[in-house]
Amino acid sequence: MYDVVIVGAGPAGIFAALELVSAKPKPSIVMLEKGRDIKKRVCPSRQAQVPCRHCTPCATLCGWGGAGAFSDGKLTLSPEVGGMLEDYVGREALEDLIAYVDRVYLRYGAPEEVYGPAHREQFEDLQKKATLAELRLVPLPIRHLGTGRCGEVLQEMYEYLQQHVEIRTGTAVHRILTENGRVAGVECADGEVLRGRHVIVAPGREGAEWLSREAQRLAVPTTNNAVDIGVRVELPAVVMEPLTRLFYELKCTYISRTFEDRVRTFCMNPYGEVVMENNDGLITVNGHTHAYKKTENTNFAVLVSKNFTQPFKEPIAYGRYIARLANLLGDGILVQRLGDLNAGRRSTPEKIARGVVTPTLAEATPGDLSLVFPYRHLLGIVEMLKALDLIAPGVYSRYTLLYGVEVKFYSSRLALNRNLETPVANLFAAGDGVGVTRGLVQASASGVVAAREILRRI
Secondary structure, three states, X not given: OEEEEEEOOOHHHHHHHHHHOOOOOOOOEEEEEOOEOHHHOOOXXXXXXXXXXXXXXXXXXXXXXXXXXXXXXXXXXXXXXXXXXXXXXXXXXXXXXXXXXXXXXXXXXXXXOOEOOOOHHHHHHHHHHHHHOOEEEEOOOEEEOOEOHHHHHHXXXXXXXXXXXXXXXXXXXXXXXXXXXXXXEEEEOOOOEEEEEEEEEOOOHHHHHHHHHHHHHOOOOEEOOOEEEEEEEEEEHHHHHHHHHHHOOOEEEEEOOOOOOEEEEEEEEOOOEEEEEEEOOEEEEEEEXXXXXXXXXXXXXXXXXXXXXXOOOOHHHHHHHHHHHHHHHHOOOEEEEHHHHHHOOOOOHHHHHHOOOOOOOOOOEEOOHHHOOOHHHHHHHHHHHHHHHOOOOOOOOOOXXXXXXXXXXXXXXXXXXXXXXXXXXXXXXXXXXXXXXXOHHHHHHHHHHHHHHHHHHO
């Protein structure tokens, strides 16, 4: 019998464990992660420069550190973005949590430098241009870890926690166990039962679909989150350099003229690379910036957020359906020049080779994204790129590359109280996979919220 069972070793699970072991006496804790130890998280296709081998689970998405282990490692130190945790704890408490989480990352090796709107005149000038382009510019202080350093920070956390916590990697959880309306533990995929007085489920985006099924089985109410679907944009780094030099990441939102859908930029990676991810057999696209090596390109996502009304209840299934079309047409990821998309023709290897942007994801198949995206999504993406061109000339170039599909698999949002507890007593939920957060900082903070309530009860 453990005091706490933690399902998932991403930021939410790790920070929950760090908070729990700060207590005296320390509670008994077991962490369960279906992926591998971070040192063993190796993508064979990237190592050998060959197409995705469809490993299960995907080493890029699963394992110690979660999907963020090989991400760009951006800590957005503002409650303006990164999730809906404010809805549960309030604005002031969230600001305190963000500052606390940031201090923990610094303790484990995060760099001191913070990017942001420090140059007031330059920021005001950019904001004027953004307003004229009908863009809402979100100023953010950002601490950038970078792929590579992010892994080093997570390794330091692992080495500390393994002294106080039982950590089991390569251990998938089959179901959550309850008795008389209270959580009782979990059953692993191999049939082993682990009893626990408290359970924190933090399965990340890759585990969102599993958690949605478990919520339905346990009669935990859920509401639909927006479905975020779009493309990964890649262009010469010099196009965005005047902005990324000051702010590192440009966060903009735009309301499309035609359908009034919300479109946003996400995860900007100066001098980075475009990468593939295997979401349980579904190949999607993402982007990284390495801490120690650079490319000549910058990439970022443009995502269309769409809320669906009843009776629709399957946002994850909808996102998977769109991504599956790209996999069907391109045997993985499709890439297309913006000029070809606007001209109604597919891209070819020869056309892309003639351009000024050399793809960093060589495995992507040149093709036609108009055969994949719904019309309103595609139109929203194109309108957003036109608006961005007004503040960063060169974005709307015929040579700009669009990779598809990028999908953010946010779980249906579970019914949770202010301590992130479900209607099942002592069952807590945290992180991106439960539909509450959308990034490293708020995911980490959500783990702290759940852990503090458990410590109060213990």
